[in-house]
Amino acid sequence: MKQCFLVGVGMGAFSCMTLEAVKRIENASVVAGAERVLEVVGEDLVNGEWFCSYNSEEIAEKFESFISLPENAGRTCCAVFSGDSGFYSGAGRLREILVGKGWNVELVPGLTSAQVLASRLGRDWHEWELVSAHGVDCEIPAVLHPVSRGKPVFLLTGGRVTAKSVVDYLLDRELLAVVTVADRLSYCDERIVTFDMRSVESDAFVRDYESLSSMGLSVVLVEGIPAGDFEVPRGSGALPDDAFVRSQSKSAGKGVPMSKRAVRSLALSLLSVRDGDVVWDVGAGTGAVSIDLARCAGCSVYSVEKKENAVALLRENRAKFCALNMEIVEGKAPAALEQLPLPDAVFVGGSDGNLVEIAEAVFGKNPLARVVVACATPETLSECVTYAGRYKREFEVVQVSVAESARAGKVHLMKAENPVCLVTLMGR
Known part of the structure; x- marks a missing residue:
């Protein structure tokens, strides 16, 4: 049986990798993944071949070629992905291809950006709505719609939907919300800033807003803050x-x-x-x-x-x-x-x-x-x-x-x- 592990390596720092992730990578005969993810893994951890690619079809073809050689029979392959292998990950597509070719595929979970941000904020995250704009053609109102129902939205930014575009959208419409932007989570230069739409004229808001354009690998948490003491009820029925x-x-x-x-x-x-x-x-x-x-x-x-x-x-x-x-x-x-x-x-x-x-x-x-x-x-x-x-x-x-x-x-x-x-x- 052809064996492959699809491994989530966490947020970016080597310290975020689980022991099982390290074990599967060390024992693999060939390791494939995007360049940024392989940099997280590091050459010292990979004992087998090193193959740089983010294309699922290309990785599957590489694994097939490798395992077809008689001397490689019984060896394992490993593909690495940022974050968790089941959270808006390319692992899903690769798994589909490999299973179709008769491989036995196992997913190895990793820490997600949602988990890491929640831990940094000292918050629970089980009620967050988790959405992604990465690699998807979408509009801000669509991805952030649950906020109007009183539900926090955790967003993986991507394409036109950036941290700055989210803040700008709320500012233009004078919508009451708190936006937390986390940039380069788990890296040594990680940065977390909060924008409260009730304090747009404060020095801190202006200073942090100016830095938004330089943020790249960022995630966003958007929460509504209704005026007064009224708490927005969950659900979608008519309001009182x-x-x-x-x-x-x-x-x-x-x-x-x-x-x-x-x-x-x-x-x-x-x-x-x-x-x-x-x-x-x-x-x-x-x-x-x-x-x-x-x-x-x-x-x-x-x-x-x-x-x-x-x-x-x-x-x-x-x-x-x-x-x-x-x-x-x-x-x-x-x-x-x-x-x-x-x-x-x-x-x-x-x-x-x-x-x-x-x-x-x-x-x-x-x-x-x-x-x-x-x-x-x-x-x-x-x-x-x-x-x-x-x-x-x-x-x-x-x-x-x-x-x-x-x-x-x-x-x-x-x-x-x-x-x-x-x-x-x-x-x-």
Whole structure:
């Protein structure tokens, strides 16, 4: 049986290697790996042949050629990888190739950058979301989406997603988060810096920010820090009404509506947003629906609002919940919708008398879009039904009538909210 060990050598320093990793490398007749990883192993540890390559097909071919020689029968081969052999490692592809060629392959684990960073910070890491941008074409909102749900994200940087681009993205949108950047973990010149988005004008923030451009082998931990005492709940359901910022001053939030939690919960269900969807929230108000949408899936949310005071609240709530995948579009619909990407789902919380024009703008871009309209008045409901009949669109109406308990002395009474109808307009 042809035998190969795929060994994780840890973070970079020889001291990070496990005893089993050292043993497998020492006993191997041929050792292959990327140049940087072989430098970690060192020539003194390798007793057999030394083969430098990061290409799985090339390594497999080398092993096949080596073991095919009669004098090498029964000898073992070893491929080395940085970090752990099962954590975003090239070991998976090499194992697949070798197993297909009849090899017996064993994985030897190593220390990951997530483990090392957690130990440096004195933290548990079992609740971190582990993601990688290394060798993957991805966008920052997609990889950091769990932050909006209250979950820390550990990120292996790569390509366009660098430590600096992550910090810049948060700064540009004034999102509240703490970013820990660890550069060259385990090396003698390792460096760990923390960026608190509440302290962007501090000398330490400015000094550390200037050093970001020079960081190469870095990993990033991003954690949301909601404003005030409110703790972002885990999961993706509709948030409590009192979680949102309603006004910045006595008059700032006046006249800015917000859909109640029960209405938002049903709207989320009717919209059926999936990962990768583009979603419009037209007449976004305080941004409650936008925030819920941004949290529920890895989608792109465009919050359209014309009122200046409402736009200010949108920005504050986006920052509070670190909604990375939420873009604010200031303007009046339908004109403000022209430059937006094709929508998969649309929530209309306010149409300002332009419901027909908004609906036609949506279906003009995507005839199959899912559209849900919140109707707080009989007039808006009538407008929806009339539109559906005129343009021969199927529709469904669900009325939400909610009563919540409120303390009245020693007892509780049920306090009713105004009923709201949610009209789903069917694309075709």
